[in-house]
Amino acid sequence: MSSHTNGPGDALRSRAAANGASSKTLIPTNSVTTKDGVVKVRIDPTLMVADVVKQLVANLQIKQPPSNFALRDDDDELVTNENLRRMIRSKAKLKLVNSAAVEAQEIYEKLQLREEKSYRLALFSLQRYLREEDFANEFLKRDGVHVLVDVITTSHGNTLAYALTAMKNLMDLEYGWATLDSSFIFRVVQIIAAPQSLINVCRPATAILKRLVEADPASAPGPLVASSSRAPPVAPPGSVYRYGFDVVFEEMRKEPGLLETVVSRLGTADTALVLNSVMLINSLLAHATDTWWEVFISQLERLNTRKAIIRLMSSHTVEDLTSCVLDFQGNIARVIYRKKTTLVEPDVEETHATALDYIWTNSRLQVETAPDGATLKWRQLGFASENLSHEFTEVGILGLDCLKHFVQSDPDFFSKVVQEQNSRSPQRRCPLARASNEVVELLSEYWDATSPVFQPFFLNFYKVHALATNFFLQMWNESGAAIGDFSRVIALVRSQVKVALRQEHLRPWHEMEQDFSECEYRGVRDRQMKELEDEDDLPSKIPVRNLRAKLYKESKEFVRQQRIHCLLQGSWFLNAVPISAPTSRRLARQWRFMRLDNSLKHLHYVDSQSKFPVRSGLEDLPEHFDLALITEIATANCAPPSDGSVSAGAAPLVASPLSFSLITPEGSLADAIAPDVSRWADWTDGLNMLRRDSGHVASKETADFIQALTEIGLKIKLLDLSGDKVEIPSGLAAGPPPTNNDFFFSDLYDPQ
Template identity: 35%
Template sequence: MVHTPSPSKRSQNSVSPSFQSGKNENAVPTNLITYKGRRIPARIDPDASILRVVEIMAKSFGAPEHHITLALRDENDNLVTQTNIGAKVSSKETLKLVAAPVTEALAVVASLHAANDKPGEAGDPIVLPNNAEVLPPKLALFNLQKYIKEDDFAVEFMLKGGVKLLVDMLEKEGTGALTGNSLAYALQGIRGVMDYDNGWGDLSDAFIDRVIVVLASSSAPNVVRPATVIVRKLMVASPKAHSSGKGKSKAREGDSVNQYGFDRVFTRIVDVGHMVPDDHGGSPAEAVFRPIVKRLEGTRDLELVAQSLALINAALRSAQQEGSKRYSDLITVIEALGTRKYVARLIPSSQNNPVETRIFDFQTRYANVLRYHSLRPVKPQNNPTHERYLDDVWQTGRLDSEDGGGHRASPRPSMQDYQSSGQRTWDGWRRMGLSIDYVEASDPLNETELFRSIGELGLECLHYYAVHEDNFHSVVLEQLARPADRRCPIGKASAECVKVLYDHYKISQSAQRGASHFQPFMLNFPRLHSLVLKFFLRMWQDSESRLDDFERLSYLVRSQVRQTLADEHSKTWLDLEHDFLGADYRNIREGQMEMIDKEDGLLERPAVAALRAKVGHEAYEVMAEQRVICMQQGGWFNTAHVLKSGIDVTTRANPTRPHRFVRLSPNRRQLGWSEYTVRPKEKPAFEQLREKIDLANISEVRVQTGCAVGSRSPDTVSKNSFSIMASPELSLLDLDAIHAAQFAEWVDGLRVLKQEVPMSTQESANYMHILTELALKVRLLDITGDGIEIPQKVTFGTAPKSTDFWFAS
């Protein structure tokens, strides 16, 4: 099991070569064991019990402690357990005999008692093992963060009330407050405790306040990292967020771990935000989140960047999952701090590092935010932001009169230039394409109805376009100057562009699916919408569209969006502007054909499958006629030797006449052919050919049967050779085509004349595929380009019971 030197041969600082093993005193040592400056070589059985190994080593060293209070660690202070002892022995690592995790935990708890001046509190008095000492507070905290990940240490620490003592130390302020490395060690200890279900009950509101203040005000990375993780874990620790799980993270109703969550933590953030230094004059929540967001700029410390972004993600996720009423407040804070801008800047340098998955998660969180905005109705009477957005759009477009107030807009006017004297009306919104068919001009204005299909997301995107477009008023006037049926409804087009992007990013499914690649343009959704809307208006003008063409043009925009954003992670905004603002209408229209293949399930629908079969038959008819026409024009071949066994030839190859000319008769019933020594200048007419073969006598066409007369490889079968067979054993004519195209024309042409389907050569199959796909796409382009929906399944109603009916006009 374990062999160690006999006491008589052992000195305090030497490694003895002899061993007392009972049977083998010359056993080779596997490991060097140290204890308080002394060393002993030992041979350890890798299958031995770790408790027995520790017991023997304690006796070998004559340790005064009981062996149950000791343990083995490697030079990196990793605990030797039953699981890893085999690896430690095989790698011959130096091990040290030290205090066991339980002993270390008792020493730490006793030290925290002494530091808090509460030796008699937190349950029974702490009884330390022999020779165990109370440690200085800083060293105790160092050992705490060092060993808290070990189960034995953590369990004993929590059972002896260590968490309550640690929380009390962290809650102290003023002269007794922890600072520097001591504060970092204490926070690391709390971070380790939170990996377990127990111990959370001692985390009071005062403790949470202290951690939040430290998180927002400290600049030391070793302090900020654990504080960030603690707040993140508190954010997600709610009954709704932890209703299921496994292992350490599993929590049940009634457990202390369930008593936190977003609402409680965000309330603490708002309450203590005034304690955080902030020169920007924002809300208390902004004061706390501002330094967290700013840390996204520090790309040198990727771990801190990843943890900061993980905290933001956790807040957004927990607020949504809990259905918190303060979810909108959090979104306002995140948007006010420009978080999306910082995340977008991280993307180019975040591939294959810890930040990458956090960015993917943030993209999912932002998609959920967009979905939340799309479901919230526009209520200007209750929401000051909605009222301001609507008023900005109204003033910027000067919608109170058709002539825009009688004065021209400056290239980049200020908001003061947009002041109008009139109230918002239905007629004014209709001038920019926001209207409801069933509403009369005299009806009370209800602007909620204008954005019912896209909610406040549609209003936000329209507002962004209106205030960022160089001359939004001129865009409105340009449409008003056109005939009524040729005006592009700007408001309707804006809503349609929102829906196109909404569908492209599958935002409605954001709660069920996560992002798997970078989507930098989605992170600036309003700007992307503005670009797509400009593209829509330009296509409307270039195509000279009418109101009836709106759906067709919407499909065109949808196709361009899908094609342009297919690989957005590899593009810049300049690339995007070129694709949307620099592309020609005709080229975009042609590009729709390529997008048809990518339509989800379109080509698999029964109606399209039937259309494919129809155009495939038409393509076959075209190819068949082409093959027969080629045969009627005639062709020159090489005279061929038959190399395949089992074939008798009617006419043997004559080396002095290496050329054969073959032509199909005008009535398509006979083949005429002759042999020539030299090709004549003109192709022989059918009547000039001496030999005739009735097609009725041809049984099959067998390919790759021989080689050309005079070939450099007379024993190698040519790929372009074929024989016209009268029976399985008798050949009527043996030919070697000049090239593969001629081979396909004649072999498949003969199959067509024999009414054998399908054509057999690969070249004909490729042509058939090209013709079929091209015809199919042209037909589909005529349908989908006009916005006609192709049904998944066509159903037929019941027949009328009588003839007493008429068709509506």
């Protein structure tokens, strides 16, 4: 049909005409391409898309029912009731195309026929269409998941890449793929583990495995069903939240090289593949269960995963990976805490007994007997008793691991030290094992809070522990300390830890090493004395440290709710240009207003050439995107748009410190510049805290806010105690256990 302004256009603008409006002046003209040509139409923005399609089909005298058709723009974006007004305002070129039901049926049939040319084209289209919920629902109705699994099972190369990407996009839905079984999971594991797999195959496969790990019953939205009073909850029948860590790890164990391959890919040049690999490791860390936790963590340690992440911290690609690296850092903090609170039980756990045997063997000491006939073995290494479960009570298996790594770093040095100390009188011996545990406590205290910056020294916890333990030994020897001076030497180490580990995101490793190794007792002691003039030992007491940790969690949750409230209110931002974009790039609309919906799942927005009062609710915000798509909140990576006057030889764009981008594997959903630092912190941290696989604090502003709230709360609590003149002990000794179980805990109540 040739272009014209009558016929279909008149019919589509009839409602506006009936209302007395001048459609020619108020309603822009859109072109609609059909199989017969192009027509010019004026679309009433108050119509629903279904009504627009119905009138087009009627006026073009198409004999098929309107339900067979839909509208898309030149970029193949589906026209919906939410974006119709934007399409009309921008005079988008539209196409009358197959509806979701028709398109799903055609693709389904092509996938079953397996005719080479149409088969690959159908898979290519399927990747894009499955991002649309209407199409995905139609595809699921036709048992499309089964067909897609069959393609993934039998394909390779680019065909496999298309199929895996389609499955990944389908799995963004919270339903429809609960039929995936263990054989499919193992197939994905095999694809990832194969060193020869193409990059475009590995990316979606890794993302699929990550999604399966996160789909555990405990993560399911809504109420859970408990299988018994003691068993963990299970998801309702038909829910996709029926997988999780245990299900995936069982299949991973069948392919021993999987984790090694994933970790090795952290060093590849492809940023998207590195991103997916880090995200998979993070999901495994965050969802690991008690069943396989120790096995999994041991594998990650054996593969030097932390070292690979440290390399990423200094990589040129780190801007795209900041959030994931910080997530990994937070996960390792949780691993450290769990190890610290897990008891050492050599009589129960074989791994604990093996580690202790290794330490003792490398000491090259002989078991001695005390004058009273008691066995002297572990006290020769510096423990206070032979009861190792008690000796490691405060530091758990983290303390055992640190001592083992200390020995491993230089077995000959360890043997020399303990033998030299045992040649001295008991009062002059350095209690090396006890010192090791105290250093673990010091480092755990120093790295107590979540950091918004990289902490490469923290990821090297064992090496820093070895340096600090050697520093303790040096201070002991240089000061001529005796056993009664133990706490004094520990105080010196605490002071030096603060100096050596300062600004670790900016300082190289060798400078930190020098701070521990190239210092003298007198200088450290003089500095410590000045520090003691300004503070007392109250903050270092264990009850106060525990109170601070509790208040920190409460403060972080308070700030999280405040940040989310800011997102629910919404804000205007300047649309920005990534610094990698051409300097002459201009933006059609300068401003964007964004607001989070009440479900906390979608971010709604509107672009405009100028700011205008936005009403509450979402009526003024026709566009939206799913927060589940976001894999990274990149910061300080965009610049204000050009005014179009930039010459070819102009300087490159300079990133604004208030800019941020919402990154997905397919690109950026938004590039914005906040009006001020507070708004930037509210949105970057708020969005990070909403992500399914995150929760870290990214900005110094938010981290300082949380810390300030924590310190204020701590001071208020301590003022209450000091006002009542309550003595705070340095530690509490547990009493003997009950002789039987004939007791109960009474309820505490207020007699008033």
